[in-house]
Amino acid sequence: MKFKAICENHLFSKAYAKGKRFVTPSLAVYLLPDYAADRLQKAHPLKIRVNRIGLTVSKKIGGAVERNRTKRIIREAYRRVITENAVRVGYLIVIAARERATKKKSDELVPELKLAFEKLGLLSQGTK
RNA sequence: UUACCGGGUGGCGCGAUCGCGCGGUAUGGCGCCGAAAGGUAUUACCGUGAGGAAAGUCCGGGCUUCAUAGGGGAGGAUAACGGAUAACGUCCGCCGGGGGCGACCCCAGGGAAAGUGCAACAGAGAUAUACCGCCGCCUUCGGGCGGUAAGGGUGGAAAGGCGAGGUAAGAGCUCACCGAAACCCGCGGUAACGCGGGCUUCCUGUAAACCCUAUCCGAAGCAACGCCUUCGGGAGAGCGGAGCGAUCCGCUACGGUUCCCGCCGGAAUCCCGAUGGCGGCAGAGGGCGCAAGCCCUCAAGCCGUUUGGUAACAAACGGCGCAGAUAGAUGACCGCGGCGCUGCAAGGCGCACAGAACCCGGCUUAUAAACCCGGUAACGAC
RNA sequence: GGCCCGUUGGUCAAGAGGCUAAGACAUCGCCCUCUCACGGCGAAAACAUGGGUUCGAUUCCCGUACGGGUCA
Numbered sequence: 001m002k003f004k005a006i007c008e009n010h011l012f013s014k015a016y017a018k019g020k021r022f023v024t025p026s027l028a029v030y031l032l033p034d035y036a037a038d039r040l041q042k043a044h045p046l047k048i049r050v051n052r053i054g055l056t057v058s059k060k061i062g063g064a065v066e067r068n069r070t071k072r073i074i075r076e077a078y079r080r081v082i083t084e085n086a087v088r089v090g091y092l093i094v095i096a097a098r099e100r101a102t103k104k105k106s107d108e109l110v111p112e113l114k115l116a117f118e119k120l121g122l123l124s125q126g127t128k
Numbered sequence: 129u130u131a132c133c134g135g136g137u138g139g140c141g142c143g144a145u146c147g148c149g150c151g152g153u154a155u156g157g158c159g160c161c162g163a164a165a166g167g168u169a170u171u172a173c174c175g176u177g178a179g180g181a182a183a184g185u186c187c188g189g190g191c192u193u194c195a196u197a198g199g200g201g202a203g204g205a206u207a208a209c210g211g212a213u214a215a216c217g218u219c220c221g222c223c224g225g226g227g228g229c230g231a232c233c234c235c236a237g238g239g240a241a242a243g244u245g246c247a248a249c250a251g252a253g254a255u256a257u258a259c260c261g262c263c264g265c266c267u268u269c270g271g272g273c274g275g276u277a278a279g280g281g282u283g284g285a286a287a288g289g290c291g292a293g294g295u296a297a298g299a300g301c302u303c304a305c306c307g308a309a310a311c312c313c314g315c316g317g318u319a320a321c322g323c324g325g326g327c328u329u330c331c332u333g334u335a336a337a338c339c340c341u342a343u344c345c346g347a348a349g350c351a352a353c354g355c356c357u358u359c360g361g362g363a364g365a366g367c368g369g370a371g372c373g374a375u376c377c378g379c380u381a382c383g384g385u386u387c388c389c390g391c392c393g394g395a396a397u398c399c400c401g402a403u404g405g406c407g408g409c410a411g412a413g414g415g416c417g418c419a420a421g422c423c424c425u426c427a428a429g430c431c432g433u434u435u436g437g438u439a440a441c442a443a444a445c446g447g448c449g450c451a452g453a454u455a456g457a458u459g460a461c462c463g464c465g466g467c468g469c470u471g472c473a474a475g476g477c478g479c480a481c482a483g484a485a486c487c488c489g490g491c492u493u494a495u496a497a498a499c500c501c502g503g504u505a506a507c508g509a510c
Numbered sequence: 511g512g513c514c515c516g517u518u519g520g521u522c523a524a525g526a527g528g529c530u531a532a533g534a535c536a537u538c539g540c541c542c543u544c545u546c547a548c549g550g551c552g553a554a555a556a557c558a559u560g561g562g563u564u565c566g567a568u569u570c571c572c573g574u575a576c577g578g579g580u581c582a
Contacts, residue, residue: 005455055455064183064483072148072459079147080460107461185512186573236563236571247565248528284565336563336571337527349512351582485511493574 005053012054015094022119024112026101027074030094031120049089053078056096070097077109081117088122 019032034052055074057067074095081087101109117123 066482068456068483069459071455076147076460105460184574246527334564351512492572 011052011092012056012094015054015092019092019094020120022116023098024116026098026104026109027112027116028096028098029113029116029120030096031122032092032094034090034092051087051089051091051093054092054094056094057101058097061097061099061102066102070102073104073109074101074113077113080110081113085114085117085123087117091122093122 015030015032019030021031022029055071057070059067061067061070074097078095095113114123
């Protein structure tokens with residue numbers, strides 16, 4: 001399951017400044033409606049609306065190995081959340097790792113991420 | 129057995145399920161994003177996918193650009209000698225010095241006898257000196273003048289050490305022995321150097337102070353650079369000569385491998401800047417094929433064997449010939465096994481340091497547990 | 511990814527081989543004042559780290575750690 005990544009710095013800044021925020025013990029999630037969603041939907045070969053997602057792991061977490069591993073675990077948790085639940089699309093999602101995330105297994109992050117998505121109103125009513 | 133010394137291997141393994149990057153084959157779309165260049169799916173299968181340090185960026189090389197011969201200066205690096213290497217500040221051997229009972233380890237290890245500078249405090253005096261002392265002379269008996277580096281004390285360093293002669297007292301002033309340094313001769317060694325002899329001299333330390341000597345070095349770096357795209361800006365100058373003229377020639381401003389000399393360019397239309405993109409970036413050559421691709425050969429490199437060499441290394445033969453991302457691909461989870469710690473046991477906990485970014489050769493630093501080889505000392509046994 | 515710098519009290523900083531390692535602000539104590547401020551006097555407090563050169567290193571050389579700048 002692929003997802004579109006955020007790489008521009010200004011989108012991160014917007015998400016931090018204007019987006020809705022929910023913080024769990026090991027993650028901080030920022031959500032902002034994606035103004036470019038319509039344009040991206042047209043660009044997509046299969047005409048699917050997608051969420052754009054950005055991962056932030058600061059140097060405070062550790063070296064390159066630790067940070068890569070943390071990003072992989074968060075990505076795995078995100079993948080499982082969106083396959084097990086129906087998630088509304090057309091948003092910018094920035095997930096920042098807090099210091100505890102390094103030691104977690106991906107099983108433990110799934111409920112956290114799901115809770116955050118629920119509180120932010122990302123989950124639609126119908127189950128998949 | 130205990131305590132060490134030197135070198136090397138290695139960097140947990142296997143199997144399910146889900147998932148990722150790249151390449152390929154099929155499937156599939158001809159749409160969409162973008163100003164353009166350019167980019168792009170879905171699904172299935174196959175192949176492939178991080179390190180010994182990928183790190184620090186401390187050296188060396190390839191590669192690329194700077195339109196350009198050469199010489200000099202400045203600046204930088206290195207420093208016994210011989211070799212290895214594409215090259216190195218690396219590696220090997222050897223010499224000298226220092227440390228260790230020893231295996232062995234450490235050393236920016238040229239020149240202080242070319243010149244300059246510096247040596248605080250202490251001390252009389254730091255490259256030159258007379259404070260105390262010793263000796264001679266004078267004396268108003270307080271001391272003064274002269275000689276003296278043997279003795280005292282200071283210091284990291286005080287005119288080589290010690291004995292005899294010598295002297296008023298002393299002094300390499302003279303002599304014997306010892307020590308050090310330069311030079312010459314002989315022997316050994318490719319050489320640094322070592323040993324022996326001769327002669328001369330007795331000279332503080334510091335060059336990781338300036339400096340001198342020898343050798344080497346152009347500068348920048350893949351964010352280099354090349355091409356494409358769209359846009360913006362600038363320069364196409366002056367003088368003299370030839371020619372009816374287009375134009376040509378010379379000089380100058382100016383520009384350039386950054387300073388100087390010299391040389392080149394002095395307008396081929398060229399230069400500068402911005403925007404985004406592709407290449408550089410995954411070796412080279414050949415064959416087949418419309419193409420995608422497939423096959424063959426060879427290099428760099430890696431592994432093994434043999435030969436040469438004390439060794440670094442070289443040569444021959446055989447095999448392999450291997451990641452290419454762009455918010456940055458190897459993960460998650462489960463089971464079985466391995467090793468270590470803990471525990472009577474069941475079990476529990478842990479398995480390091482750490483992530484390629486143009487590519488190589490080194491150095492330095494980080495690194496859990498385990499294994500292998502060679503050697504030393506002490507003790508014990510035979 | 512490349513290149514280039516820096517590190518001295520709590521903070522800003524001078525010192526560039528030897529002296530008690532300046533100075534300012536901040537802190538603390540005393541004086542001044544009815545009290546506070548200002549002012550005066552005094553105190554405490556530092557050379558990032560491991561080696562090397564040197565008689566002697568904060569300074570010179572090498573390594574390490576940390577921090578910063580710059581190039582699209």
